[in-house]
Amino acid sequence: MTTSEAGQPVEVDEKTVRKAVGAAAMGNLVEWFDYGIYSYVAVIIAHNFFPGGDSASNLALTFALFSVAYLVRPLGGLILGPLGDRIGRKRVLALTIVVMSGASFCIGLMPTFEMVGWFAPLLLVVARLVQGFATGGEYGGAAAFIAEYAPDKRRGFYCSFLEFGTTGGFVLAAGLVTALQAGLSPDNMNAWGWRIPFLIAGPLGIVGLYLRSKLEDTPAFQQLEEAASVSESPLRDVLTHHWQPIVRCFFLVLFYNVAVYAILFHMPSYLEATLKLPATxxxxxxxxxxxxxxFVIIPIGALSDRVGRKPLIVTSAVGLIVLSYPAYLLLGRGTVGGTIAGLAILGVxxxxxxxTMSATLPALFDTDVRYGGFSIGYNLSTSLFGGTAPAIMTYLIVELDDPTLPGIYIAVASLISFFVVIKMKxxxxxxxxxxxxNVARGESSAPQPS
Structure with missing residues (x-):
């Protein structure tokens, strides 16, 4: 299918839509809570799993292990995404949340280098690989799940809750680690306190599984089933006939992922290890x-329904090209004002x-290959440019002794993506x-002009 199906629009119950949004966003919260924890206790993990050597080198090793999960994310997307196009979004999303939270729970139980030697980082690698594989099927499925449930005229609003869950996972992880650092002595935090956030991921995953199990699959996927149009080989179909949207997705999320992983993942360790701020x-x-x-992410999503996604994405791309380096110059001053100003620029x-992105990307693909196409393009880009960003930035800072280099890295990534951004529909x-x-009750189905 290359165009919208003919026929009467589907009237959606917004109460059901809200439940679908909650279930999908909860899974995303768990995913990024898991990843956030690792970043926020990276210095402690470096101490416990890579003893000896200088702290900067150990931190680089820790972020290299962070990147390991991204080696298998494309494989997860390649397998789990098309599986979601064949058996439904709901079943695959239930699997991903169980595996992701289970892997984090296992990290909380792992022995340290002092206990078992090099077997400790090996176990950490295995857990990160399992986590990365499952994550490869999470974001694309969750975004498709919300997008296919949401009324067309409010898709930006509802899809922004997915990233609200993402940020909520980071906030929960950062808040919990901050509370632990404030309440525990450094010795206790290094000895056992760092394990607590990983162990909490287990119960969070159970809650997410419960929410996802209470919903039917999306209206769009049910339309495929009713029409007997579910592909027997969605992987073959997407790679053969839909490779162009995969390429567009790859480049659209290139700068998005670099920005996310630089600002939300790498920044805490950057402030602590590079700028020498206290961990708390x-x-x-x-x-x-x-x-x-x-506070503003959902209003931004609603705004994109009124003014369009493209103007907001173009503004961000241009801003990151022009302002990323100045933002890191401000951060590098090491003052309270400089730090606040630098973070404010990057945060806006x-x-x-x-x-906007979680509503933009599902619209690149037809229903029968949406989960797979999204997951393949997104995770391949994330693996190459997102998950590697913290390790590359740490390496550049250590080797070249220049704390502003992450700003240049973000600007270059944004410039590459800009040429795809300006051509997007x-x-x-x-x-x-x-x-x-998809229309809400009492809503007109006429589309807005492009």
């Missing part, structure tokens, strides 16, 4: 920035993407490709 102070800065992002530009207000229009 560094996390408080990040926590304040993320709380402000959470990031939230323009967080509020506007999707706000239009039905998803290959599906009937």
């Amino acid at each position: 102070t560094a996390l408080l800065y990040i926590l304040a920035m993320m709380l402000l992002i959470m 530009l990031l939230v323009l993407l967080l509020g 506007e999707s706000a207000g239009h039905p998803l490709p290959g599906a009937k229009a």
Whole structure:
């Protein structure tokens, strides 16, 4: 299918939509809570799993292990995404949340280097690989799940809750680690306190599984089933006939992922290890920035329904090209004012993407290959450019002794993506490709002009 299905629009119950949004966002919260924890206790993990050597080298090793999960994310997307197009979004999303939270729970139980030697980092690698595989099927499925449930004219609003869950996972992780650092002595935090956030991921995953199990699959996927149009080989179909949207997705999320992983993942360790701020102070800065992002992310999503996704994404891309380096110059001054100003610039530009991308990307693909195409393009880009960003930035800072280099890295990534961003088609207000229009009760189904 290349165009929206003919026929009467699907009238959606917004109460059901809200339940679908909650279930999908909860899974995303768990995913990024898991990943956030790792970043926020990276210095402690470096101490416990890579003893000896200087702290900067151990931190680089820790972020290299962070990147390991991203080696298998494309494989997870390649397998789990098309599986979601064949058996349904709901079943695969139930699997991903169980595996992700289970892997984090296991990290909380792992022995340290002092206990078992090099077997400890090996176990950490295995857990990160399992987590990365499952994550490869999470974001694409969750975004498709919300997009296919939401009324077309409010897709930006509802899809922004997915990134609200993402930021909520970061806030929960940062807040919990901050509380532990404030309440425990450094010795206790290094000895056992760092395990607590990982162990909490287990119960969070159970809650997410419960929420997802209470919903039917999306209206768009049910339309495929009713029409007997579910592909027997969605992987073959997407790679053979839909490779162009995969390429567009790959480049659209390139700068998005670099910005996310630089600002939300790498920044706490950057403030602590590079700028020498106390660990609690560094996390408080990040926590304040993320709380402000959470406050505006949903209004940004709603705004994209009115003015379009493209103007907001273009603004962010241009802003990151021009302002990323100055923002890191401000951060590098090491003053309270410079730190706040630098984080404010980066946070504003990031939230323009967080509020729009989860509604933009599902609209690149037809229903029968949406989960798979999204997951393949997104995770391949994330693996190459997102998950590697913290390790590359740490390495550049250590080797070249220049704390502003992450700003240049973000700017270059944004420049690469910009040439795809300016050519993207506007999707706000239009039905998803290959599906009937979704309308709320009493709402007109006429699309907005492009």
